[in-house]
Amino acid sequence: MEYLNYGKTGLEISRLCYGAGRLQDTCKTIEAGAKMMLKALDEGVTFWDTAEGYGTQPHLGEAVRQINRDEIVIQTKTAVKEHDSAAASIDKALKELQSDYIDVMLLHAISSPDDLLNREREGAFDAFREAKAAGKVRIIGCSTHVYTGPVMDAVIDHPEIDVILTTANKEGRMLEGGTLDKHLEYIERAYNLGKGISIMKVVVAGDIPEEDMPDWIEWGFNLDTAHAINLGMTKESHINLDVGIARASARKRLIQSKAA
Numbered sequence: 001m002e003y004l005n006y007g008k009t010g011l012e013i014s015r016l017c018y019g020a021g022r023l024q025d026t027c028k029t030i031e032a033g034a035k036m037m038l039k040a041l042d043e044g045v046t047f048w049d050t051a052e053g054y055g056t057q058p059h060l061g062e063a064v065r066q067i068n069r070d071e072i073v074i075q076t077k078t079a080v081k082e083h084d085s086a087a088a089s090i091d092k093a094l095k096e097l098q099s100d101y102i103d104v105m106l107l108h109a110i111s112s113p114d115d116l117l118n119r120e121r122e123g124a125f126d127a128f129r130e131a132k133a134a135g136k137v138r139i140i141g142c143s144t145h146v147y148t149g150p151v152m153d154a155v156i157d158h159p160e161i162d163v164i165l166t167t168a169n170k171e172g173r174m175l176e177g178g179t180l181d182k183h184l185e186y187i188e189r190a191y192n193l194g195k196g197i198s199i200m201k202v203v204v205a206g207d208i209p210e211e212d213m214p215d216w217i218e219w220g221f222n223l224d225t226a227h228a229i230n231l232g233m234t235k236e237s238h239i240n241l242d243v244g245i246a247r248a249s250a251r252k253r254l255i256q257s258k259a260a
């Protein structure tokens, strides 16, 4: 497994990120979900992504209870826009995650420049800033779901957004607002500015043939401007496949860096 700095955040993450968005599809109890997270941790996956809206913070929290908190980096999100509800979301996340801090807190699914710039989220942003000042949150960022073009301009240029979770896959499937080539330029620009970059929809939320999964996942790991490849693993077989590809990618990148 490769471990690297998440942009300039000061956090060290595993390049394979456990996307816990659909963990409940296969893990019907919190304990079963925690077991999957711990299995991934045993395989070296130390970066975990969840959200208030996924309902899986308690699953991660049950795993956190059984380990040392500093073994992992947790990224979570809230989609609420007003100050008080965002502050309540952060406190709820801390409780559900059984932790006294959140490594990365994201504004969930910024969908237009106005959403970020014209103060629609300013209340939530203020609650994030206060939580950071109070030590409850370490790093602030956003996810952009499927949007590129002006949404990427807005989030990249925002000086307080230190992490971006964005869509990227080998055919640019699910991207709205621009081409894959242009989107990859946005990602590169954000990466060069020192933002932490995670990519999602790498296997199009499962909408590709099973036999093609390794190719699409490898494409994600070949994207050098992505610090983290977020895969929505729901079964142990996903963990085994994705960890194997992550390890092969780590070996390849090490050989390349030594040769350079």
Ligand SMILES: NC(=O)c1ccc[n+]([C@@H]2O[C@H](COP(=O)([O-])OP(=O)(O)OC[C@H]3O[C@@H](n4cnc5c(N)ncnc54)[C@H](OP(=O)(O)O)[C@@H]3O)[C@@H](O)[C@H]2O)c1
Residues within 6 Å of the ligand: 018, 019, 020, 021, 022, 049, 050, 077, 108, 109, 143, 144, 145, 165, 200, 201, 202, 203, 204, 205, 206, 207, 213, 230, 231, 232, 233, 234, 237, 238, 239, 241, 242
């Ligand atoms: N706006 C946002 O912030 C946002 C939005 C969406 C997702 N996310 C994050 O990104 C994560 C990934 O979600 P995504 O929508 O991008 O999905 P994805 O990772 O592109 O696809 C995940 C789905 O692909 C299928 N799959 C088959 N083989 C797999 C393998 N080896 N590894 C992983 N998945 C495999 C599974 O579906 P089947 O079980 O149906 O085969 C799985 O549920 C989420 O868990 C969440 O953490 C964030």
